[in-house]
Amino acid sequence: xxxxxxxxxxxxxxxxxxxxxxxxxxxxxxxxxxxxxxxxxxxxxxxxxxxxxxxxxxxxxxxxxxxxxxxxxxxxxxxxxxxxxxxxxxxxxxxxxxxxxxxxxxxxxxxxxxxxxxxxxxxxxxxxxxxxxxxxxxxxxxxx
Numbered sequence: 001x002x003x004x005x006x007x008x009x010x011x012x013x014x015x016x017x018x019x020x021x022x023x024x025x026x027x028x029x030x031x032x033x034x035x036x037x038x039x040x041x042x043x044x045x046x047x048x049x050x051x052x053x054x055x056x057x058x059x060x061x062x063x064x065x066x067x068x069x070x071x072x073x074x075x076x077x078x079x080x081x082x083x084x085x086x087x088x089x090x091x092x093x094x095x096x097x098x099x100x101x102x103x104x105x106x107x108x109x110x111x112x113x114x115x116x117x118x119x120x121x122x123x124x125x126x127x128x129x130x131x132x133x134x135x136x137x138x139x140x141x142x143x144x
Contacts, residue, residue, distance in 0.1 A: 003084065009037045010045040010083040011076065017055065018071035018127035025057075025064035045083070052082040071131060077122035087122075089115040 012035045020026050028046065032039045046065055049055040056068040067074060080087070089111040092099040102108060 005041075006045065007080060007083040009035070009041065010049060011079050013037065013042060013045060014049065014054065014067070014074070014079050014127055015130055017065060017067050018074070018131050021067055021071055024062060025066040027064040030064070049079070049082060052078075054078060054082060067127070071127035074127045075123050076125045076127075076130075077119060079127075080122050087115050087118050089118075 013031050016031045016034055017026060028039055028042050031037070032042045035042075037045075046055055050057065050065075050068075053068050054074060055065050057063070057065055086094075088094050090108065092102055092105070092108050093111050093115055096102050099105065099108075
């Protein structure tokens with residue numbers, strides 16, 4: 001499984017908003033500059049995140065974008081599913097009728113466990129957890 005740039009960049013933007021949550025909204029050009037993402041691409045990502053209720057826009061001279069709820073309430077799984085869609089390791093995991101060998105397939109059980117493990121990990125980490133990571137484990141510019 002390989003994450004798309006859409007998910008990687010979107011989560012980086014969300015993390016930037018989480019870091020700045022107590023200071024007010026951020027303009028897209030600021031997020032784009034800090035994260036090395038084009039403003040045009042970031043506009044598309046923010047629109048998707050806003051439609052999902054994870055981000056809100058703030059109008060006015062000091063306007064921009066902010067998280068729609070506290071960083072402690074936004075899990076990585078929320079961001080991932082919004083940007084990437086559901087984790088699907090194999091079609092037969094999503095739809096049992098996809099394969100007629102499902103009853104005898106030893107590998108399907110592995111794909112189910114992998115899918116569950118990924119979602120368990122993503123569901124156990126909030127944006128606040130990432131912001132509050134111990135200083136010694138951070139690199140100067142956190143990258144996902």
